[in-house]
Amino acid sequence: MSALGVLLRATDVTRRFGGLVAVDRVSLELQRGTVHAVIGTNGAGKSTLINILSGELPASGGSVQLRGTDITRWTQARRARAGVGRSYQRTTIYPTFTVLENCRLAAQARHQRPWAWWADASACAVSVPAARDVAARAGLADVLDRPAGTLSHGQRRQLEIAMCLATAPEVLLLDEPLAGMGAEETERMLALLAELKAVHAIALVEHDMDAVFRIADRITVMVNGAVLASDTPDAVRRNPDVQAAYLGSQQ
Amino acid sequence: MFAWLVMMRSNIVSVLLGGFALALWPLATGSFGVDLVAKTMIYAIVALSLELLVGATGLVCFGQAAFFGLAGYAAVKLSPEGAAASLWWLLPVAMAVGAAYALFMGALSLRTRGVYFIMVTLAFAQMAYYVVHDTPLGGGTDGIYLYVKPVAAIGSTLLIDLDRPLALYYFVFGCLVAVFGFLALLGRSRFGRALAGIRVNEQRMRATGFSTYPYKLAAFVVSGAIAGLAGFLFAVKDGFVNPELLSWHLSGAVLIMIILGGIGHLRGAVIGAFAFALLQEFFKSETIFGGFAKHWLLGLGLAIIVSVALLPRGLIGAGSLLTHRLTRTPRVEA
Numbered sequence: 001m002s003a004l005g006v007l008l009r010a011t012d013v014t015r016r017f018g019g020l021v022a023v024d025r026v027s028l029e030l031q032r033g034t035v036h037a038v039i040g041t042n043g044a045g046k047s048t049l050i051n052i053l054s055g056e057l058p059a060s061g062g063s064v065q066l067r068g069t070d071i072t073r074w075t076q077a078r079r080a081r082a083g084v085g086r087s088y089q090r091t092t093i094y095p096t097f098t099v100l101e102n103c104r105l106a107a108q109a110r111h112q113r114p115w116a117w118w119a120d121a122s123a124c125a126v127s128v129p130a131a132r133d134v135a136a137r138a139g140l141a142d143v144l145d146r147p148a149g150t151l152s153h154g155q156r157r158q159l160e161i162a163m164c165l166a167t168a169p170e171v172l173l174l175d176e177p178l179a180g181m182g183a184e185e186t187e188r189m190l191a192l193l194a195e196l197k198a199v200h201a202i203a204l205v206e207h208d209m210d211a212v213f214r215i216a217d218r219i220t221v222m223v224n225g226a227v228l229a230s231d232t233p234d235a236v237r238r239n240p241d242v243q244a245a246y247l248g249s250q251q
Numbered sequence: 252m253f254a255w256l257v258m259m260r261s262n263i264v265s266v267l268l269g270g271f272a273l274a275l276w277p278l279a280t281g282s283f284g285v286d287l288v289a290k291t292m293i294y295a296i297v298a299l300s301l302e303l304l305v306g307a308t309g310l311v312c313f314g315q316a317a318f319f320g321l322a323g324y325a326a327v328k329l330s331p332e333g334a335a336a337s338l339w340w341l342l343p344v345a346m347a348v349g350a351a352y353a354l355f356m357g358a359l360s361l362r363t364r365g366v367y368f369i370m371v372t373l374a375f376a377q378m379a380y381y382v383v384h385d386t387p388l389g390g391g392t393d394g395i396y397l398y399v400k401p402v403a404a405i406g407s408t409l410l411i412d413l414d415r416p417l418a419l420y421y422f423v424f425g426c427l428v429a430v431f432g433f434l435a436l437l438g439r440s441r442f443g444r445a446l447a448g449i450r451v452n453e454q455r456m457r458a459t460g461f462s463t464y465p466y467k468l469a470a471f472v473v474s475g476a477i478a479g480l481a482g483f484l485f486a487v488k489d490g491f492v493n494p495e496l497l498s499w500h501l502s503g504a505v506l507i508m509i510i511l512g513g514i515g516h517l518r519g520a521v522i523g524a525f526a527f528a529l530l531q532e533f534f535k536s537e538t539i540f541g542g543f544a545k546h547w548l549l550g551l552g553l554a555i556i557v558s559v560a561l562l563p564r565g566l567i568g569a570g571s572l573l574t575h576r577l578t579r580t581p582r583v584e585a
Contacts, residue, residue, distance in 0.1 A: 054458065056454075056457075056458065075457075075462065076457045076458055077457050077459075077460050077461055077462040077463070078460075078462070080457075080458060080459055080460030081460040086458055088455075088458075092452055092454060092455045092458075093452070093455070094448060094451045094452050094455065095451070096451060097447075097448075097451065101444070104444075105444055105445070105448050105456075105459070106459045108441055108444065108445065109459045109460035109461055110460065111441075112441060112445070112461070113441055114440075114441060114442040114445060114466065114469065115442070116440060116441065116442075117433075117436060117437045117440045117442055117443075118436050118440065119440055119441065120439045120440065121439060121440055121441045121443070121444040122439065124441060127441075163455075163459070166459075167459055167460055
């Protein structure tokens with residue numbers, strides 16, 4: 001594999017909460033054009049890993065690099081502006097704002113200009129078209145004027161992705177984007193992910209194993225905060241350790 | 252969409268009507284009425300400055316009196332003795348004093364959250380209060396007088412002489428209109444929308460790429476400058492400042508004004524300031540309450556409790572609450 005395609009690289013990332021080691025020396029690479037799935041049982045440290053990569057939680061040890069630059073000490077906001085976008089497992093939107101405003105505010109992060117106090121944000125020539133574009137791509141073009149709090153669960157998950165895309169990220173850290181979705185919504189989301197894969201490096205934390213094995217190019221299996229295996233889907237499926245620790249219990 | 256347009260228009264109409272009423276008020280009343288409404292408009296400006304923090308950004312600040320009072324003191328202390336100061340520099344300097352203390356208070360208090368934040372802002376305001384109250388700098392409990400009020404002149408032409416009550420009234424009115432217009436534009440701007448995002452979901456704002464701390468600090472500084480404008484006007488109107496201008500009673504009263512009027516609306520802050528002044532005059536009136544009028548704080552307090560209990564969204568929400576009660580249609584929660 002060429003190192004050129006690596007956008008985000010985590011090296012020996014560790015996170016301790018008191019005596020508990022939630023993430024234990026995890027290393028992984030996210031390449032443009034690939035979906036890298038992270039799977040594991042509940043409490044395996046997947047969400048904590050996403051939080052560390054996005055800068056929401058500081059790492060206790062190890063380093064994170066973006067395009068070769070060490071970003072371990074960068075704030076979450078700075079990482080987001082540099083191209084690291086994330087979605088949340090529990091939907092975190094702005095429920096009282098319209099769908100369009102949710103997306104527009106996310107797009108505004110790349111065009112903040114807070115000193116222009118006289119300029120109407122809803123006429124912003126940068127953030128409004130960007131918001132309409134991502135809302136359409138996520139399948140929300142018909143509900144732009146609805147308050148986001150009135151959307152169905154599946155639509156909220158789509159909005160979550162749309163807001164993540166609105167910041168024009170190169171790296172997508174998606175925390176269970178399929179959680180609670182129906183079959184049809186799942187198909188639409190997988191189609192969107194397949195489309196996004198071409199120009200993004202995607203980390204996907206997901207419990208839906210069928211979906212993971214369909215879309216992932218690489219899978220990292222975590223157990224108790226540590227990496228048990230990291231390989232292609234076929235190799236992971238055949239890995240006896242993984243079968244014993246994780247997949248075996250389902251088959 | 253149509254209903255929204257109608258609502259929008261009725262909001263603009265109510266603001267215009269209120270503005271006209273305030274502009275024409277001096278024609279209908281004597282010097283007492285002019286002075287009372289001028290004072291209330293000054294409180295409305297402080298209430299608007301607090302609305303920017305509480306209503307727009309979600310930061311409950313309990314130290315607004317510090318910006319107000321320090322700017323008032325600055326106006327008096329910096330005026331030359333026996334001569335009129337120029338409004339052109341004294342007003343910006345007083346506002347800068349309010350903004351500077353807001354920068355100081357905000358920079359440190361914004362590192363805390365929730366109840367701690369409220370208490371820390373209160374502590375900073377009390378600090379300013381005791382410095383003014385107990386050091387020779389502030390002139391002690393008795394306060395200091397401003398003997399000659401500032402004037403605005405271009406060359407030798409006198410434009411505004413704040414010593415004349417009517418000139419002062421219309422100057423205060425102009426300031427209120429300017430602050431209202433400024434905050435209305437600010438609320439729609441990218442800056443204002445970012446503050447709203449911080450109020451609703453700060454975690455998401457950070458994840459999206461907004462450094463929220465500088466935004467909140469900027470809101471603090473703008474709020475401090477506006478409260479400073481009000482403090483300047485108050486000092487000039489009374490020709491006198493004392494430590495009570497910085498007391499926590501004033502911070503609390505301004506907080507009550509915006510709660511009374513309806514948090515989240517600029518009009519709510521103005522309506523709240525007027526409702527508060529009206530209630531105060533009502534319960535202080537000896538013609539209505541006789542000897543009980545000296546216990547006016549009790550009456551005022553009860554009236555506020557009743558109002559907040561019956562109108563949880565403030566006076567601004569009273570209209571929609573009433574129509575929905577009468578027509579028995581379910582209320583839409585935004």
